[in-house]
Amino acid sequence: MRMMPLLLALALGSICGVTHAQEVRRETVIPAAALDTATQLRQTALASDLGYRITESLTTEIGPRLAGSEADARAVAWAKAKFEQLGYDKVWTEPVTFPKWERRSESAHVLGANAQPLVLTALGGSPGGTVEAEVVRFADLAALEAVAAGSLAGRIAFIDQKMERARDGSGYGASSRVRSRGPSAAIRAGAAGYLMRSAGTDSHRMPHTGITRFDDGLTPVPSAALSVPDADQLTRLLALGHPIRVRMALDCGWNGEATSYNVIGEMTGSTLPDEVVLIGGHLDSWDAGTGAIDDAAGVGLTMAAGKLIGDLPTRPARTIRVVAFANEEQGLHGGIAYAKAHADRIRQHQIAAESDFGAGRIYGFDTSAPEHAKAAAAQIAQALAPLGIAYTPGEGSPGPDISPFARDGVAWANLRQDGTDYFDLHHTPDDTFDKIDPEALAQNVAAYAVFAYLAAAAEGDFGRAAGGKD
């Protein structure tokens, strides 16, 4: 359906002797009436606390919801009920099965003359176990990766790499590699345990968890993140000049499989109901906080945006689909399952955007929409501009759960949130509802509502991203 204009253009191209299909392909445009409606919708959203209240409901009533846990199951029921209460036209779930990881307890102490506790948290995917060993510090991942195999036999490897603060979260790339690749580097060096300075920008006794993985053929060792002040403390202790022995005791690990669900709500389009504009966030969270900025906010603000579009006197042409994805945290399981489940309906999807970078104000807009939809993208950007959002082509990337589908060719949009403070809270006990600014969240709802409405009201398609399959 979506590709008909292209086929038509190709046919016309043959007839007319035009060689480049896109030269005659119909430009996607957004009608003036839709732009007027979007202005109203923006005002309505800015004055509404609906996104904030949905986020409050999820974080309060369910709290933390580690994928596969009892609370995760309650969160699925919550999301289904919430879509229904909000009057979504269709609400359903799709199963997502994954290995289940559990955290039961964790503690660490410096032993000997400087005996004192350390605050840490197991990395997701870590095995349990108790290690009592001397700590060897490395300033960064490269330093650990450079040591000889076996040279850390019976020690605990500790990477003290600092994370840089940035509005776009760009410091996370290097620090998340310390988390994902550090444990395997430690094992290759012979270490009996792995400690890292948290991938975080705060200075609180709040360790940052997050998923890690172990390279094939290695025997996993207990792996954990120290809070930033504890990493500083351990570094000062090591500078005293005598060996520092630490006892780390983790009770956690993989425990069979679990099935959770992507929870989906739709506001049916008026004239092209089979074409879908997809927005969403992820429903699961890590277990330490209540997953407020990661990612109840993303679920709450996209649920609210869909509801506000559904409340308009006239629905846009296309369907608005809101997805609360299962188990993003442990490997994009929900996004991968969605892409797989909808593989034969990829062409239904016009464009997709996930909110999964906190609850800060959106400051940039970008999309992978192709050339013939650039004018429409610019129209959307213009409608977002009064929200303080700049059009920043070429700077974005799809949200995590959108990425598997984007790789299959679905166009994505990216509404870039200010993440200056995001990594102060990310994956810590401090990720709680009180950290969310209701005005910033309303700005997010307004941006998603305007974007999704205009994409759903556009005349013409958003095509396929370059390299995508049909």
Add this chain to the structure above:
Amino acid sequence: MRMMPLLLALALGSICGVTHAQEVRRETVIPAAALDTATQLRQTALASDLGYRITESLTTEIGPRLAGSEADARAVAWAKAKFEQLGYDKVWTEPVTFPKWERRSESAHVLGANAQPLVLTALGGSPGGTVEAEVVRFADLAALEAVAAGSLAGRIAFIDQKMERARDGSGYGASSRVRSRGPSAAIRAGAAGYLMRSAGTDSHRMPHTGITRFDDGLTPVPSAALSVPDADQLTRLLALGHPIRVRMALDCGWNGEATSYNVIGEMTGSTLPDEVVLIGGHLDSWDAGTGAIDDAAGVGLTMAAGKLIGDLPTRPARTIRVVAFANEEQGLHGGIAYAKAHADRIRQHQIAAESDFGAGRIYGFDTSAPEHAKAAAAQIAQALAPLGIAYTPGEGSPGPDISPFARDGVAWANLRQDGTDYFDLHHTPDDTFDKIDPEALAQNVAAYAVFAYLAAAAEGDFGRAAGGKD
């Protein structure tokens, strides 16, 4: 010795027929040469990181040091060794015996449909025990104190009183009463357990502990403080409209007696070595953090101030005595023991000042010194002014461990620190060395050095506070 000018004045008064002794009492003044030396001392102190390094040493090498714990004993040995390393002329300890309170573990969970963990910490002095009961919220202490006796039978009383932020920490008065009086009010109402919103101004998952007490004749119940975000969460849960049951499990309690020590170092005065200017902080801390702002900073900055005075080419007339007090946190045990041990030598003490309000910049100076020493106090204030310190007569009060001695009539000085952020960290895991600004700490060292040096170099005494005994 210190009272000789007064006795002389009284004698002269009799002879001359003057009825009011102070009318002829000698004005205390600070010689110009001492003021010049103080200027040098101030510069030296501002350029020195000694106070910061001593604070680092205590918080790093010992860490948390709950009164009576093994770490507290290590802290006593550390303080004695540190005084000796710094070249103090005399170093000794004085025993302080007190009931020993221990914390072993603590946890809490909301039960039922909204099952989730809550972050809390037992109040010092709380008994252990597990309570599983419905929570009843009170907006403030007065509301709980107003309920009928027995009306909360089998429930958990929860006081959600917010603390106000203030530079002078004035919001702590009301919130510390919630901690000290709330548990007894809960017991009188029949409650089986007590929860309070932490006496803190932060919004982190950091519960604030602190000592509580139970009125005579009441049977203590498990009593704990929720972190501020957890208090908010519990309040939101209670607003859902159905009963909220919580399981709180505290393993803690009194366990016999312990003996710790006031650790004392002296820089001997040149001409009046038996007269003492006393400065200090307290050596013990709560167990959650490393007691950096409360009160390693106070110990570190006064140890450094004494050392810098000791390093001067010429010692002041009087002795500088630096005291690292034992067990301030659980009831001023060190200060009371000091006052008792030195009761027959009260007159030796010219003036005393304790630093126990963090590591923020000092902005105000005050003293209880009597009328005949006001000119000298003004001279000290003038020497402190270049540090950004205002003379604010009538606004201060003695530090906690000084107060028992001040009640006996020893004059006190108060160097008022900016406590705007103090109650973000106070009695939490977050009270760690990284929170201290080295420049602010150097300003504190400079202020204490200038004050103590000038008081020790003054010609004439600082008399006795009104109502003091001889």
